[in-house]
Each structure stands twice: as structure tokens, then as C-alpha cells.
Amino acid sequence: MAVHEHVELGELLYRNPLAHEEDVKAFVMEGDGAVSFPLGRMRLESRRDPQEGQAANIVYWCHETFPDDIVIRWKFWPIRQPGLCILFFSAAGRGGEDLFDPALQPRTGIYEQYHHGDINAYHLSYFRKSYASERRFQTCNLRKSYGFHLTAQGADPIPSIADCDPPYRMQVVKSGPHIRFYIDDLLLFHFVDDGATYGPVLDGGKIGFRQMAPLIAEYSDFEVYQRKSMNGG
Numbered sequence: 647m648a649v650h651e652h653v654e655l656g657e658l659l660y661r662n663p664l665a666h667e668e669d670v671k672a673f674v675m676e677g678d679g680a681v682s683f684p685l686g687r688m689r690l691e692s693r694r695d696p697q698e699g700q701a702a703n704i705v706y707w708c709h710e711t712f713p714d715d716i717v718i719r720w721k722f723w724p725i726r727q728p729g730l731c732i733l734f735f736s737a738a739g740r741g742g743e744d745l746f747d748p749a750l751q752p753r754t755g756i757y758e759q760y761h762h763g764d765i766n767a768y769h770l771s772y773f774r775k776s777y778a779s780e781r782r783f784q785t786c787n788l789r790k791s792y793g794f795h796l797t798a799q800g801a802d803p804i805p806s807i808a809d810c811d812p813p814y815r816m817q818v819v820k821s822g823p824h825i826r827f828y829i830d831d832l833l834l835f836h837f838v839d840d841g842a843t844y845g846p847v848l849d850g851g852k853i854g855f856r857q858m859a860p861l862i863a864e865y866s867d868f869e870v871y872q873r874k875s876m877n878g879g
Contacts, residue, residue: 650831653819655717656872660710664688664720664866672709674746677755679704679857687723687866692859700756702859705734707852708868711744714849715821717871721813722773722863727806729861730774734760735820736848737767740792745852755856761791766848769856770818770827773804776858786827786834795844800827800834813866821873823847 662669665686675681678693694702718735737745745765753759760767772786784802789795804814817828823839841847853870857863 651828651833652831653717653817653828654874656874658869658871659712659716660708660868660870662708662868664868670706674707674709675704676707676753677704678702679706679755681706685864687721687864689725689862689864690855690857691862692857694859696859700758701754703755703757703857704859705753705755705760705854705856707734707745707854711852712850712870715873716819717873718818718820718853718869719871720816720868721866722816723812723814723865724773724804724807724810724861724863726860726862727775729858730776731772731858731861731863732856733770733772733816733818734767734852734854734856735770735818736851737765737854738848738851740764740766761789761794765791766845767791767851768820768825768848772802772816772829773861773863774802775806788825788827788835788837790839790844790848793844797839797844798825798835798837802834803829803832819873822849
């Protein structure tokens with residue numbers, strides 16, 4: 647059952663207000679995306695016609711590499727739907743390479759490159775409003791790659807844009823095999839990776855924001871903390 651929880655934070659590892667172009671000068675865009683700051687927060691959108699399908703989708707990576715045992719926080723404003731958002735984390739090459747190692751295959755926002763390419767990652771999809779079936783019964787999904795393994799689901803409490811009251815406070819707690827996801831302190835799922843069913847537990851790596859066209863969304867106050875210990879991981 648979903649419950650409200652307060653997560654104790656450890657040392658601040660990274661803070662980015664995502665308020666100005668200078669804040670993301672080292673970020674890496676994959677796909678044909680536009681980044682702007684019309685309201686003092688990062689707005690992401692695709693430059694492509696959504697009729698181009700996966701070729702219209704984008705991923706925007708933070709350049710930093712993060713360890714395991716972290717709390718990831720950001721604020722989220724959905725602006726235009728349909729579309730969906732994904733947070734990639736623990737992303738690295740399948741051989742342990744840095745995500746941006748030139749030996750890895752190029753990535754251009756096409757989803758298959760992220761789940762059946764040469765990287766490993768956890769990918770958390772939220773605000774899933776691309777298709778009528780998603781809008782009828784809204785869930786947040788956690789997948790693991792390599793592969794397209796659906797590992798956990800929870801209810802998505804964010805309504806369609808007409809009824810939204812942003813910002814929404816998003817939070818991922820990743821500690822070894824334990825992954826928890828919260829929106830506004832509401833625990834939506836707690837997944838424990840057994841390290842066998844879908845391959846070894848992933849640890850450190852890169853964090854990236856993905857959008858499916860024609861979604862437009864804004865982000866701010868991106869923070870990563872060392873995690874304080876919790877009961878149950």
C-alpha cells in the first residue's frame with residue numbers, strides 16, 4: 647500500500663537549479679531537442695514532428711557520474727501532452743564504460759538504443775499519457791536494461807494537465823538492490839532487485855531525463871544526496 651514517508655538525506659552530492667542556460671552547459675542532448683528557460687526553469691521539448699515516432703524523442707543527460715546509495719530529487723511541471731517522461735539512472739556501458747565513452751554505439755533518442763543497445767540502466771516512466779490506454783489507467787513503470795524488463799509498477803497520482811497543480815516533487819531512492827519512488831512524499835513502489843532474474847544489480851552511473859514527443863515539460867531543483875540508512879534497505 648502506498649504511504650507517505652519522510653526520507654532522511656545525507657551529504658549533498660550535486661545541486662542544480664536548472665534555472666538558466668549556464669546551469670546545463672555540460673549536459674548532453676541525445677535526439678533533436680530544444681532546451682529553454684522561459685520561466686526560470688528548464689523546459690524540454692522535441693524539435694521533431696511526433697509523426698516521426700521514436701526519432702522524435704529525446705534524452706538529456708546530466709554530465710556527472712553518481713555513486714550508488716543516493717537520493718535523486720527534482721521538481722516537475724507538465725506543460726503539454728500527450729507524451730511521457732522517463733528518468734534514467736545507474737546508466738553506464740554494459741562493460742562498465744562511462745556512458746559517454748566513444749566506443750559505445752551512438753544514441754539519438756530512439757528507445758531501443760537504451761534498452762537493447764550497449765548500456766545498462768534503470769528507467770522510471772511517469773506522467774505516461776501517450777496513448778488512450780495509459781490515460782485511462784495511469785501507472786508509473788520501472789524497467790531495467792539491458793533488456794526491456796518491467797520490474798515494478800505503481801499508481802501515477804499526477805492528473806492530466808487540465809487538472810495539474812504543479813510543481814510535483816519527484817524522488818528516487820536507490821540503494822543497492824532497493825529502489826523506491828515517491829511523488830510529493832507518497833511512496834508509489836519499493837522494488838528489490840534480486841540480482842539474478844534480470845541480471846546483476848546496477849550501482850553507480852549517469853542520470854538522464856527522457857521525453858516522448860510531443861510532450862513539453864519543465865524541471866527545476868535537481869539534487870542528488872547520499873542516502874541515510876533506512877529500515878528495509
